[in-house]
Amino acid sequence: MTGRRPTLKDVSVLASVSIKTVSRVINNDPAVAAGTARRVQAAIEELGFRPDPVARSLRVGRDDAVGLIVENIADPFMSEVTCAVEEVARERGMFVVISSAGYAPENERVVVGGLANRRVAGLILTPTSGDHSYLAAERLRFPVVFVDRPPIQYDADTVVVDNEEGARVATAHLINHGHRRIAFVGDRLHIYTTRLRYQGFRSAMARAGLPVDERLVRVDAVGPENSAIAMTQLLELADGPTAVLSANYRSSLGVVRALHQSRRTDLAHVSFDDFTGAESLDPPVTVIYQDPRRMGRQAANMLFDRINGDTSPPRRVLLPVRLIVRGSGELPPPENA
Amino acid sequence: MTGRRPTLKDVSVLASVSIKTVSRVINNDPAVAAGTARRVQAAIEELGFRPDPVARSLRVGRDDAVGLIVENIADPFMSEVTCAVEEVARERGMFVVISSAGYAPENERVVVGGLANRRVAGLILTPTSGDHSYLAAERLRFPVVFVDRPPIQYDADTVVVDNEEGARVATAHLINHGHRRIAFVGDRLHIYTTRLRYQGFRSAMARAGLPVDERLVRVDAVGPENSAIAMTQLLELADGPTAVLSANYRSSLGVVRALHQSRRTDLAHVSFDDFTGAESLDPPVTVIYQDPRRMGRQAANMLFDRINGDTSPPRRVLLPVRLIVRGSGELPPPENA
């Protein structure tokens, strides 16, 4: 018991074979006689030998780990995606190292570099940078799969939900319940998901022949606090909205807060993306549900296929979303509207 | 442009010096003449050379990365802890690799081994296993800091919040508002945090000279669903509670759901741990707030101190919690109670 980890060499001495033979046994190389293999196995067990992944990485140029880069671990949607990726990786005997890029776009490149340097076998990336052409320049030695948002100036496998259709369904749902003055609350339009959801909103309004009052469109509300302010301002309008579509869970939290604080829980509301407690609110919040686990599993499976040699052209997978009716989205407009 | 990453060798050829001299420049070894250093620097820049952390790890035995192991990334409290750890690491120029152990206790050891093999310089661990004596046997070459829960059968730095005091404060708050029949809803008592919060609850009741009705203690409610069921059953009791303390955010979500579904939002409720949307509920939920960012920063700083050579005896840091009054915890008991 020296405190030093056993190495191939220690095993080889104990088993009276060469280092290389031990290496062969570990890698299931058939060119080892059964008796020798048994002896080596016994020595491995006795010493509790585990191959050193760092040395292996250096030699082979690849680790048995995949990287996952998220914008912010604390985002509940991405947390679920992460769990799903880990599940799939565990099934395949791979290790997942997670790293978060934060909201500074230039950070993404640093983090990608950090994981690339550590020789991950593949990468799942939630893009935050506005330009991924640097990935081509890096001549990555491993596949990359994008989740939640597509890459920009770069071509790779991508898994996204049908943001536009989801927003269209949500908006049509409100229209079907008699609403004509529908507000849209989201963060910035340069964010992919927000932009597509906004397009879906406009598209549904246009199909119903309804005008969009630009004063009811707030695509400047970053975070719950600003969304709450934006919603409060909308409520103060003389001819305010009778319904609101919030573009993501952070906006939704702000909208909900504003509605409760203003005691205007009579206003119809649909949230794009479910959030914790949405069903416990009064009224419970009707949402567009996007399945994070499915997204994670899909992305992970695509990544492992690539790692295992799939060289078909990059695919873009569009996952469906679905409306969960809970109450807030079915409130009628006031009589006099 | 070969697509191959430049190595020390490439730089040394370009700068017409030996590999070792380049290595010296990178590590700021003063024994390099200024002119040589400049030439080498220029070559480094020209090739865009970055030292390979894997090779460095192999030689030095340590990576510029620290590991963070959580039970489940999707837990919002741990997500915040994670963010804080990343912030501190970024300040110190270190990389964080996160890995989640899941709820199977035996997994913890596997994940610790995985990170140890990858030569992390230190580890922050949210323990899930019931016995950490294996850490002593592993003769880890790096320091470990425990967060949220202390280690078992092992001695190491630990950062936890004052669970018992928090629960005592919450319970006393309800008692001060006139409640005598207070229910406790949590998951299992073998979970450290639940156990201490339960002790705090009993301790506050005892101090007030109030009996604890065992039928009002539900420490068998794992997850929101079961907590909702438990709460519903409590409401059905002939002499049910007039107030409830929920032991964590998952239990709280269940309790809130049950209260809303039963239209019993008149029942007083304090949640141990804040949760998203708690302030938008009707009534807004009074909570015991434990500061995850502070916990993360504290743990990270302790870890980096250890990495930098601090060999003082292990410390246990107890972080304070605070009551956030929002409404649900101040509801009075019914008149006839």
Place this chain on the structure above:
DNA sequence: AGTAGGGTGGACAACGATGTCAAAGGAGGA
């Protein structure tokens, strides 16, 4: 009997960095 061939096993180099040690070169003193 000699040799061809397949099944085994080992010696050696390599991955990319750093530690050890010694050599080269210039400055300064006797």
Place this chain on the structure above:
DNA sequence: TCCTCCTTTGACATCGTTGTCCACCCTACT
């Protein structure tokens, strides 16, 4: 002028693993 000493630099081994290539031994065929 020569020797010493210090600064600067490089050759080599090393970390733990795997790829390449070759040597050996036994069987089996000509």
